[in-house]
Amino acid sequence: xxxxxxxxxxxxxxxxxxxxxxxxxxxxxxxxxxxxxxxxxxxxxxxxxxxxxxxxxxxxxxxxxxxxxxxxxxxxxxxxxxxxxxxxxxxxxxxxxxxxxxxxxxxxxxxxxxxxxxxxxxxxxxxxxxxxxxxxxxxxxxxxxxxxxxxxxxxxxxxxxxxxxxxxxxxxxxxxxxxxxxxxxxxxxxxxxxxxxxxxxxxxxxxxxxxxxxxxxxxxxxxxxxxxxxxxxxxxxxxxxxxxxxxxxxxxxxxxxxxxxxxxxxxxxxxxxxxxxxxxxxxxxxxxx
Ligand code: FAD
Numbered sequence: 001x002x003x004x005x006x007x008x009x010x011x012x013x014x015x016x017x018x019x020x021x022x023x024x025x026x027x028x029x030x031x032x033x034x035x036x037x038x039x040x041x042x043x044x045x046x047x048x049x050x051x052x053x054x055x056x057x058x059x060x061x062x063x064x065x066x067x068x069x070x071x072x073x074x075x076x077x078x079x080x081x082x083x084x085x086x087x088x089x090x091x092x093x094x095x096x097x098x099x100x101x102x103x104x105x106x107x108x109x110x111x112x113x114x115x116x117x118x119x120x121x122x123x124x125x126x127x128x129x130x131x132x133x134x135x136x137x138x139x140x141x142x143x144x145x146x147x148x149x150x151x152x153x154x155x156x157x158x159x160x161x162x163x164x165x166x167x168x169x170x171x172x173x174x175x176x177x178x179x180x181x182x183x184x185x186x187x188x189x190x191x192x193x194x195x196x197x198x199x200x201x202x203x204x205x206x207x208x209x210x211x212x213x214x215x216x217x218x219x220x221x222x223x224x225x226x227x228x229x230x231x232x233x234x235x236x237x238x239x240x241x242x243x244x245x246x247x248x249x250x251x252x253x254x255x256x257x258x259x260x261x262x263x264x265x266x267x268x269x270x271x272x273x274x275x276x277x278x279x280x281x282x283x284x285x286x287x288x289x
Contacts, residue, residue: 001073002135003043003102004167007195012042012260013285014075014197015272019046019058024267026058030065035269037071039276040285043102045075045170045262050082050108060091064098074100075137079108080119085128088118092132104137104170105129110147123160130165138166140196142174142183146217151183155190162194169194170262173201173212175245176221177252184258197260198253202246202271203228204239243271247278254284 006012015036020029033044046063048056063074076095080088095103107122108114119125122138129136138161144151161169174180180198187196203209206228213220227245231237250261261279265272279285 001101002167003073003075003137004135004195006042006073007168007197007259010042011254011258011284012197012262013039013276013279014041014043014045014260014262015039015265016045016047016199016262017062017265017267019049019062021049026061029058029062029267032267032269033062033066034069036265036272037066037069038269039272041072041272041276042260043073043075045077045104048077048079048106048108050079050111050114060094060098060100063095063100067098067100073102075102075104076100077104077106078125079106080122080125081108081110082114082117083119084117088125088128092129092134095134102135102137103129103132104139105166106139121157121160123157123164126161126164126166135167136165137168137170138194139172140169140183140187141172141217142180143172143217143219145172151186155183155186155192158187159190159192162192166194168197168259170197171199172216173199173218173264175203175218175224175249177249177256179219180253180258181256195259197262198258199262199264200246200249200253200275201264201266202275203242204266204268204271205235205242206238209242243274246275250275250279251282251284254279254282 044066046059048059063076066074105125144154148154227241231241263275
């Protein structure tokens with residue numbers, strides 16, 4: 001099903017998985033998707049790894065398997081730096097053959113050897129995909145994209161994604177819901193109306209949260225640091241603290257009527273289940289509150 005239609009009907013609940021890069025096989029990734037599906041998500045997104053060791057090839061394969069179950073919809077990511085229009089055409093063709101209807105159109109991170117060929121920004125890719133027949137999503141950044149000089153300028157660039165025909169947006173992870181609520185208001189003032197799905201990542205360790213904060217520019221509030229300090233050195237206590245914090249974030253977002261909730265479950269089905277269970281127990285998941 002098209003994600004835009006799901007978002008019209010309800011507050012959605014979804015997961016992200018990332019494809020194997022050598023340390024995991026496609027069948028293991030498919031097994032993770034299978035376990036995540038037990039939580040009845042509206043869709044599962046599959047990341048794309050440009051120039052990686054097999055990551056991009058596996059995106060379509062995993063998305064196809066998810067779609068073929070008939071239990072949920074698949075969202076296949078695609079980055080465009082270093083890709084030509086022909087590459088994109090081939091990718092779209094493969095998605096259509098696999099009956100995958102949703103694509104997340106991204107620029108991708110700058111890296112040596114990943115130069116601009118036909119697309120400079122994600123909005124160029126979104127324009128190109130507009131007539132593909134796919135439902136096209138884009139990324140947005142409640143704290144601003146790391147490369148951009150200001151949040152205000154980043155929102156101007158986000159408006160270009162909407163003007164290019166984006167159907168929905170998925171946020172970068174954030175640990176402070178107020179950052180998202182302020183961002184949502186600023187976007188509304190900038191006449192950005194595309195539905196926004198909130199991406200939340202339960203942290204699993206001090207190292208992991210530091211790495212994520214550095215790579216995507218999400219700030220770590222002192223209340224998160226306090227939780228981690230209280231959890232001490234024990235990895236299981238740190239993981240539990242991350243799940244508890246994420247559940248509090250999710251319940252607050254659901255109560256505040258966000259369009260959708262997307263859990264970066266880090267390929268860990270038990271994390272997906274914990275987030276599902278807390279929302280379900282509080283009476284969310286289903287009709288828009
Ligand atoms: P863009 O929207 O093109 O923005 C990139 C930068 O350019 C921003 O600073 C923006 O402000 C600026 N900009 C945009 N338009 C203009 C313009 N017209 N003029 C001047 N500046 C402009 N990466 C992967 O490799 N694989 C994935 O699967 C993946 N999935 C992701 C999923 C989500 C939900 C998110 C939030 C990110 C994901 N990423 C992924 C990371 C993403 O590729 C990086 O954040 C990347 O640096 C930016 O991608 P973008 O699509 O937001 O780029």
